[in-house]
Amino acid sequence: MSTRWLDDAEMTAWVRLAAVLELLPGVLDSQLRRDAELTHYEYYVMAMLSEAPKRTLRMTALAQRTNATLPRLSHVVKRLEDRGIVERFPCPEDARATNARLTAEGWKKIRATAPGHVATVRRHVIDVLTPEQISQLADITGAILESVDPEGNLSEVYRR
Secondary structure: OOOOOOOHHHHHHHHHHHHHHHHHHHHHHHHHHHHHOOOHHHHHHHHHHHOOHHHEEEHHHHHHHOOOOHHHHHHHHHHHHHOOOEEEEEOOOOOOOEEEEEOHHHHHHHHHHHHHHHHHHHHHHHOOOOHHHHHHHHHHHHHHHHHHOOOOOOOOOOOO
16 A cells, blocks of 8 residues: 655645644643633633533543543642632432532633633634634534544534
């Protein structure tokens, strides 16, 4: 089987995507650290909880939605617990499971943090694109997600 090398157009698209994947997380993380003393991943955990019924998810479901291992998620949730943003408690339906819930302080924090985060997303992603490009971006990222997330663990999170 011979290698199908990238042609010039494919190489340009790939290198630009790789650059975005390298640079954008740092841009998002820097804003959140500066303005809210949160990492982007901590904010993402809080966002997933904020959108869940009663702002509560089982740790396993939260790990799935944030693409984390349980040990990584537990470490992050512990840091958020120490700050009074999240609390863990036994799952009433299954005593073997643990739930995570965004506290009132956490809800207040995410509501205060979201405008700056959205402004950063707008500044660096949304506002630099035309409406047609935004639609194309949704289609393109959807196609890539189907390839890298065949079970739909993350792609289902924002299927609105």
